[in-house]
Amino acid sequence: EAQVTQNPRYLITVTGKKLTVTCSQNMNHEYMSWYRQDPGLGLRQIYYSMNVEVTDKGDVPEGYKVSRKEKRNFPLILESPSPNQTSLYFCASSPVRGPYGYTFGSGTRLTVV
């Protein structure tokens, strides 16, 4: 089944403890991206990647890092999480161009205390 898989689904952590949210897609998509969803603010892009080793900042990149060493994986790294990073996170992928839309993962609900 074509899908984007995120792990974990739920995570509670403490301020300052480094964490990684994994994202993997099995559709051979070039483009991958991370979004966060917050009440009243909607979905906002954090980082994106056009292909292996090509990443760039989205609208709200502060406090996050990403890497794209393989085409299928695009992990989101929070090196020193803070409570304002408590949010619902989504990974998405798509072909770079063409009549195709985005496929989203099921989301990761992160709570930083």
Added chain:
Amino acid sequence: KQEVTQIPAALSVPEGENLVLNCSFTDSAIYNLQWFRQDPGKGLTSLLLIQSSQREQTSGRLNASLDKSSGRSTLYIAASQPGDSATYLCAVSEYGANSKLTFGKGITLSVRP
């Protein structure tokens, strides 16, 4: 900067009603427009994708239209059912290296039995 607006924020209708959800965007230079459904605390499910050169797309009881020149899209749901209760999000993607999605804040639909 692209802005996507969905009004109203919430809608309640009786079962069986045909309904229209509206979406407007400020910059008509979009690559495509995608409608998503989101159940509470869940991921985003793609419903319909309309390329910028298209006027509408249909899937089952759903029909989405696009009028780029006026910056509007509508999602028509025929014969609504309680199972259609969810939040419906409209998103537009851009031309350029970052084909990010800019989302509206969504319309929360409740279909009463």
